Amino acid sequence: MRRAIGQGSGGSTILIAIALGFLALMLALPLFTVFAEALDQGVGTSLEAIRQPDAIAAMKLTLLVAAIAVPANVVFGLAASWAITKFDFAGKSLLTSLIDLPLSVSPVVSGLIYVLLFGAQGWFGEWLGDRDIQIIFAVPGIVLATMFVTFPFVARELIPLMQGQGRDDEEAALSLGATGFQTFRRVTLPNIRWGLLYGVLLCNARAMGEFGAVSVVSGHIRGQTNTMPLHVEILYNEYDYVAAFSVAALLALLALVTLGLKTLLEWRYGHSSAGGGH
């Protein structure tokens, strides 16, 4: 890149130093703290902490929730982006903005609305109670709240991507005699695979890391309805800092892997970050 304002002057060095100082203070130091606190009493203690039955149960639950919420989100994201980008219909732009709605809802409110729906005092509470079905303070509630907060993640990656690719490829395949499903599998899916992977990555990170929404519907039963982030909270509040930070370090590793893969995808195929965009 050519020289711009301040390039090569003392000014640029100062600006770079301030920006890096801010990022070191705000990002690097907290990340460092997670691992430093986790390893405070040696690797052995940390490993033992994450081998506790309650920690293992929390990991299993987190994996289970993600294993349900992420594929569901992929199906929805593919359906929504197909409908929105391959057809013209009235109300399309409204539908597109409604899909993004959960992004502007506080996590706590995202949990609360499911309590109002399925809790003991909720609209369906009595009906569910009569049939002995528990959703709130049980795994189904955690899955539902996670699906709500991750709702737009795949669709909002795919819609702009498929909009840019247009409909010509699909129309060509169809006019050559391919069925709708063949067209989707052989033409559309290869075209969007990296964008889809990108959405899955972000969706998965949020599904595994969600705290507020899940906290409201979980009931915090150790070994049963505790996800990894909730287990971090319990351990921390019990002053078991090494254990809390050891489980937290696993989640931080997940975040770093997510960032690494995301950056790789961006370099490889030029997908611009849409995390903060719209």
Next chain:
Amino acid sequence: MPGAADTALAPLPPRSERPRLLQPRVRRSIIPGFGLTLGLTVGWLSLIVFLPLAALALKAAGMGPAEFAHAALGGRAIAAYKVSFGAALVAALVNAVFGTLVAWVLVRYRFPGRRLVGAMVDLPFALPTAVAGIALTTLYAEHGLIGALLVPLGVKVAFTWLGITVALTFVGMPFVVRSIEPVLADLGHDVEEAAATLGANRLQTFNRVIFPAIFPALLTGFAMAFARGVGEYGSVIFIAGNMPYRTEIAPLLIVTQLEQYDYNGASAIAVVLLLASFAMLVVLNLYQAYIARRGGRGE
């Protein structure tokens, strides 16, 4: 009722030419699957998003105006809004300044490790909020790395209003940086060179050329960081201290009331938070539409 808001903006064509609600305009598109995919989309959206939100709206509507006002605008609730909105505003302002600087440095300068730094900016999106919360609390507590420096100076961050602001700055930062980056990258050096050729100094070039160009993106990032901060829970509750009337954020008050089985109180505060963030969303969209109409760099 999708479609109503959409078509209300433009003069209606004659009835025969109007697309029927949620029907394809181009009837003879050869691409299949419209009914299936749209049905799945609308059905799923209704079940996962609309139905629960409707439960909240019904709950609030069932309370009656007096009870709603009492629950939504009680002293403790007002204090909690002040903490949440105030800290989110300060954090968004800090991010507006430093986020712009970070975006500028990442786009315009080449230095070792730039790509790594660029990737790390998204850390707050990827790191679970509870992990950020306990890490920040440990850092800023009395014996933490930063707390140990600040507490002797009389500056207490952890368990005060300042701590809430630090946590909200952390979660909001990528919104500002990621909004501004593409606009700055698009801007090109020619406009700056033109300004410099015409005799502008650096400050004038920034104030008169660069800042107006990035302002819509800055405002978008600022609003998103602010909205996120108002609703944020996980990263804040550890560092906040959670003292009613002083360091209690609005989302925590919702949780507290839920734990006391006060569903009406929790719902009323939730409605206030929701309306506030929807209002911000609408204003932001109107502003972006205005910028786009004017032919500015609204995206």
